[in-house]
Amino acid sequence: MIANGTGGHPLPNGTGGHPLPNGTGPIALPNGTGPIAVVDGTGPHAMPAPLGAAPLGAAPLGGPLPGPAEPARERRQVSGLLLGAGIGVALVAVLLVGVLAFKPDGPAAGNGGKGAVSTASTRRIIAVPRAGGMTKDATAPAAAAAFPFVMEAVRAAGVPAAANGSAVYTDPLGRTSVLFVGGTGAVGDPAPYLRKLRPSTFISGGQGNPGQNGGRAECGTFAVLAETHTYCAWATRDSYGVVASERPTTNPDFSLMDDVMRRIRKDVERPAR
Incomplete structure (x- = not known):
């Protein structure tokens, strides 16, 4: 070893071929300036990354992740618009079906079900002052003895009485007094409707004669x-x-009451104008 440090052994200033305290030699030094990996990872050989450090090109821990590409967001927006438009078309279709189903001048379900008619009747019912050779009584229909039983049957049958479709009629001699209640609407099949029209305290009955107006x-x-x-x-x-x-x-006599009904019907039921 020569005093000026030109030999192959280390000299005090660190210029020799072996590591010197300041890390200028070819062997790794504590500060990481040598060619071998050092503790801080600055050398040419990989060193474990500090806890919490992210790989190269990755977002730091706790930071935001890369968002989706812009075209994907646009596709989602277009899909949402198409879905909303489809739902809107479906709702409009449902509303149209509802309007057609409940259109006032369309076919009504009726109380008879099959073969129902429109609510616009071809007839009208009016309790005129004289009907069937009998006179309209001053007694209000609601005060008649039969009224609550007949009206309960009318409500059960489903077609309301006409606005001027009820009266109490009495013959000139006072021997017969009857309550009349009638109306127009979607009756449908007369047979099942008449069964519904029976007074609420119905006992027994049989077929009658509707007269020349039919039914x-x-x-x-x-x-x-x-x-x-x-x-x-x-x-x-x-x-x-x-x-x-x-x-x-x-001693009930159906034929007598049937005759009274037919005579009253001739005067209270008229063709609609």
Whole structure:
């Protein structure tokens, strides 16, 4: 070893071929300046990354991740618009079906079901002052003995009475007094409708004669408290009427009440104008 450091052994200033304290030699030094990996990872050989460090090109831990590409977002927006448009078309179709189903001048379901008619009747019912040779009584229909039983049947049948479709009629001699209630609408099949039109305290009955205006008729008996009353009713596909006795009977005569009903019907049921 020469004093000026030109030999092959280390000299005090670190210029020799072996590592010197300042790290200028070819062997790794503590500060990482040598060609071998050092603790801080600056050497040419890989060193474990510090805890929490991210790989090259990755986002730091806890930082935001790369978002989706812009075209994918646009596709999602277009798909959402198409889906919304499809739902809107479906809702419009449902509303149109509902409007057509409940259109006032369209076919109605009716109480008879099959073969129902429009709610626009070809007839009209008016309780005129004189009907069937009888006079309209001053007694209000609601005060009649048969009224609650007949009206309950009318509500159950489903077609309301006409605005001027009820009255109490009494013959000139006062021997017969009857309650009349009638109306027009979607009656449908007269046979099942007449069964619904029976007074709520119906006892028994049989077929009647509707007269020259057609349709079907039924007569029967019903109870008013402990008394028995008679009634007859007619029905067409778009009109009906009930004639019920205001006075009790111990020997029901359907033919008599049927005749009264037909005579009253001639005067209270007219063609619609």
